[in-house]
Amino acid sequence: xSEKVFVSAKEVADRAGVSRSAVSRTFTPGASVSAETxxxxxxxxxxxxxxxxxxxxxxxxxxSGIVCLIVxxxxxxxxxxxxxxxxxxxxxxxxxxxxxxxxxxxxSVDRALRQAIRYRADASIILSxxxxxxxxxxxxxxxxxxxxxxxxxxxxxxLRINLDDYEAAGRVVTAFVRAGCRKLAFANSEVGTPxxxxxxxxxxxxxxALGMEVSVERYGWTGYDAGKVLAQxxxxxxxxxxxxxxxxxxxxxxxxxxxRHQFSMSVPDQLCIAGFDxxxxxxxxxxxxxxxxxxxxxIAFKTVDWLxxxxxxxxxxxxxxxxxxxxxxxxxxxxxxx
Amino acid sequence: xSEKVFVSAKEVADRAGVSRSAVSRTFTPGASVSAETxxxxxxxxxxxxxxxxxxxxxxxxxxSGIVCLIVxxxxxxxxxxxxxxxxxxxxxxxxxxxxxxxxxxxxSVDRALRQAIRYRADASIILSxxxxxxxxxxxxxxxxxxxxxxxxxxxxxxLRINLDDYEAAGRVVTAFVRAGCRKLAFANSEVGTPxxxxxxxxxxxxxxALGMEVSVERYGWTGYDAGKVLAQxxxxxxxxxxxxxxxxxxxxxxxxxxxRHQFSMSVPDQLCIAGFDxxxxxxxxxxxxxxxxxxxxxIAFKTVDWLxxxxxxxxxxxxxxxxxxxxxxxxxxxxxxx
DNA sequence: CTTGCAACTGCACACGAGTGCAACAAAAGC
DNA sequence: GCTTTTGTTGCACTCGTGTGCAGTTGCAAG
Numbered sequence: 001x002s003e004k005v006f007v008s009a010k011e012v013a014d015r016a017g018v019s020r021s022a023v024s025r026t027f028t029p030g031a032s033v034s035a036e037t038x039x040x041x042x043x044x045x046x047x048x049x050x051x052x053x054x055x056x057x058x059x060x061x062x063x064s065g066i067v068c069l070i071v072x073x074x075x076x077x078x079x080x081x082x083x084x085x086x087x088x089x090x091x092x093x094x095x096x097x098x099x100x101x102x103x104x105x106x107x108s109v110d111r112a113l114r115q116a117i118r119y120r121a122d123a124s125i126i127l128s129x130x131x132x133x134x135x136x137x138x139x140x141x142x143x144x145x146x147x148x149x150x151x152x153x154x155x156x157x158x159l160r161i162n163l164d165d166y167e168a169a170g171r172v173v174t175a176f177v178r179a180g181c182r183k184l185a186f187a188n189s190e191v192g193t194p195x196x197x198x199x200x201x202x203x204x205x206x207x208x209a210l211g212m213e214v215s216v217e218r219y220g221w222t223g224y225d226a227g228k229v230l231a232q233x234x235x236x237x238x239x240x241x242x243x244x245x246x247x248x249x250x251x252x253x254x255x256x257x258x259x260r261h262q263f264s265m266s267v268p269d270q271l272c273i274a275g276f277d278x279x280x281x282x283x284x285x286x287x288x289x290x291x292x293x294x295x296x297x298x299i300a301f302k303t304v305d306w307l308x309x310x311x312x313x314x315x316x317x318x319x320x321x322x323x324x325x326x327x328x329x330x331x332x333x334x335x336x337x338x
Numbered sequence: 339x340s341e342k343v344f345v346s347a348k349e350v351a352d353r354a355g356v357s358r359s360a361v362s363r364t365f366t367p368g369a370s371v372s373a374e375t376x377x378x379x380x381x382x383x384x385x386x387x388x389x390x391x392x393x394x395x396x397x398x399x400x401x402s403g404i405v406c407l408i409v410x411x412x413x414x415x416x417x418x419x420x421x422x423x424x425x426x427x428x429x430x431x432x433x434x435x436x437x438x439x440x441x442x443x444x445x446s447v448d449r450a451l452r453q454a455i456r457y458r459a460d461a462s463i464i465l466s467x468x469x470x471x472x473x474x475x476x477x478x479x480x481x482x483x484x485x486x487x488x489x490x491x492x493x494x495x496x497l498r499i500n501l502d503d504y505e506a507a508g509r510v511v512t513a514f515v516r517a518g519c520r521k522l523a524f525a526n527s528e529v530g531t532p533x534x535x536x537x538x539x540x541x542x543x544x545x546x547a548l549g550m551e552v553s554v555e556r557y558g559w560t561g562y563d564a565g566k567v568l569a570q571x572x573x574x575x576x577x578x579x580x581x582x583x584x585x586x587x588x589x590x591x592x593x594x595x596x597x598r599h600q601f602s603m604s605v606p607d608q609l610c611i612a613g614f615d616x617x618x619x620x621x622x623x624x625x626x627x628x629x630x631x632x633x634x635x636x637i638a639f640k641t642v643d644w645l646x647x648x649x650x651x652x653x654x655x656x657x658x659x660x661x662x663x664x665x666x667x668x669x670x671x672x673x674x675x676x
Numbered sequence: 677c678t679t680g681c682a683a684c685t686g687c688a689c690a691c692g693a694g695t696g697c698a699a700c701a702a703a704a705g706c
Numbered sequence: 707g708c709t710t711t712t713g714t715t716g717c718a719c720t721c722g723t724g725t726g727c728a729g730t731t732g733c734a735a736g
Contacts, residue, residue, distance in 0.1 A: 005479070005480065005481055006400075006455070006458060006480050006481070006692095007480075008691090008692060008693085009692065009693065010692080018715085018716090019715065019716045019717085020692090020693085020716090021694085021695080021715070021716060021717080022714090022715070022716085023693095024692095024693060024694055024695085025694090025695090025714095025715090027693095028693095028694070028695090031694090031695090032713065032714065032715090033714075033715090034713080034714060034715090037714080037715085049476045049479070049480075051452060051455045051456045052456055052692090052693080053397070053456070053458060053691090053692050053693065054456045054457045054458070054693095055393045055394075055396045055397045055402060055457065055458055055691095055692080055693090056393075056397050056691075056692035056693040056694090056721090057692080057693055057694075058393045058693095058721095059391070059393045059394050059397060059691095059692080059693075059694095059720095059721050059722065059723090060692085060693055060694045060695090060720075060721055061693090061694070061721090062344075062721075064393060066436075069437070073422075074418055074421055074422045074425065075415070075418040075419045075421070075422040075618075076418075077413070077415070079418075080412055080413040080414075080417075080418035080421075081413045083412055083413070083418075083437075084411075084412045084413040084439065087412065087437055087438075087439040088439050091438070091439060096436060096438070096453060096457070097436065097437045097438075098404075098434060098435065098436050098437070099407070099421075099425055099435045099436070099437040100425075100429070100434070100435075101422065101425040101426050101429060114389060115434060117344070117389040118389045118390055118391070118392045119392045119393065119434070120344065120391060120392070120393055138387045141343075141387070142343065142344050142345075142387075143343060143344070224618070224622060253622065253624075254622075257622060257623040257624055258623075260624075261623045261624075280413075280562070281619060284562060284591065284592075284595060285595040285596075285599045286591075286595055286598075286599075286624040286625070287624070344722090346721090346722055346723085347722065347723070348722080356685080356686095357685065357686045357687085358686085358722090358723085359685070359686055359687080359724085359725085360684090360685070360686085361723095362722095362723065362724060362725085363684095363685090363724090363725095365723095366723095366724070366725090369724095369725090370683065370684060370685090371684075371685090372683075372684060372685090375684080375685085390722090390723080391721090391722050391723065392723095393721095393722080393723090394691085394721075394722035394723040394724090395722080395723055395724075396723095397690095397691050397692065397693090397721095397722080397723070397724095398690075398691055398722085398723050398724045398725085399691090399723090399724070400691080
């Protein structure tokens, strides 16, 4: 029955006794309006409950103010933390976030990007999955900006933000050795994300350089349950490891719980554990996990900063920029010493 | 330099050798186009990389397809789980989610709703905070739909979804008594959300009805750290409680960790604990927390279902609908017996 | 062949805003 | 008093799409 009846600039103009242009100008920063006209317009707008139609404005300006966040597994601690940081900064920058949930299939990222194009988003930020090359190119050709976070891709065009996963994984070997550990293990998931694999390779390489073998196991998705299963597999071996680097904090929490409650092992006395991400739960006293911190604030800052910068500056680097960030090791109680 | 250059229906029409209307109709379900025309249009659209401009379409149809999610503390387990569920269902319903982060000030919810109006959102879903009455009315007058989740407000117009917090809190008293507990306590935060307060009142009332006193403490925000502080306060009393109902799972996790690691108490032998929300961590074996499950899927389903239903049906109930959902008690190991 | 009907197509207008341009008024300068 | 300057204002066009209406086409029935 009562269809949508938004009040338009025309109505405000009529009530204020000015032209529609005057209304438009009062709401456009930097336009020329006399103080008196402005006052009358604002008064009428307030009385009528007028709000600029961003759809129409976006149509004219060819700039919607929308930024698409393309994410899978939003409910995961690390993802949601990054999401919070990004939305906060985007809002401060005068943008608004459009959230698109993807599953783990590749097609869903493509669908998300199509959605972003349809809404004429100013930019898309991809936190999960990889877009098809042709779609990504289409976005770039349309003048949409693209940011890939922790996706280690070589496509030219988008801004790519990555951590020093490989190098960080090396540092944890040092920490384990210093704690007196000799039988190293790496617990990974099967998803094979570039950053996860980089951690694995970095860990193995650093251990090998010291003449040590690493037993690697991969299972399931990168969550708590997978960590438990990995522990069950790796701790029933005749040769139990005395140090495990888990590709993710969630894996580490699951691993630690299984080690303690199912195998009655004490951490860090009989088993040292390290994780990656520094999710909130890592600091909870039941886990007290030594781990690498994802610099979420820095990631979000770099992203939004790049997006708010005028276009021309970026175009200098035709091949798109690549930003490397450092993952700091947060010392807690799951590795001896320190 | 390279400004945004999206391809428009006009260009597709030229290339396909048809009128622009034909293009429009091809992308409008239920419009009348011959198979041949449709084919040529689709072919041209594919070749040019055409995508409908939802901004313009929304302008015409007066229906943007956008639904605003207004949330604070997105990174919190319960909130992010609800967020995931909502975005997934909205996408399935052909809508798209616009995420607006609020801080805990009231004004920020109002600002968010203004944003929603400016983007002509079809609906706004409020998960945190309370909008000012006048703004809410403005939204409703504009034909925007409003959903309040766990906000227990009496405003007419919006759909209100609430849990049986009060009654649920009573059930936990029964469970504590059955476990042999006699000194009951309630750990709450200071934020005073209607649902949190309902849990407190329900718990106290049910205990009183059985002739038992409840010691109530309130502190800080509703997170893990607050739970720890609450434990430090409540467990240093000369009269230690032997059962605590925490208003939130996060509080419960903090409380439990402090009880175990700082006061060396064993749960559930010396202290029974219950929480509320059933966040993922509640099921982790370090906590194994008995708690009430937020029916996130049901909440999301009811919400999206209401939004996709045609307007007329809802208008029958002038005062807006109110949906009550049941919080199921999930039995785990933090209460003896069961 | 004419007529009727249905399916399709295109014109033209609408949606709500921004903006270049010209008209205009007031103030300043001489 | 006249000219120049400065600041406002309104007209009219633009953005990309949906849609009512009228016109065209094709086909089958009379």
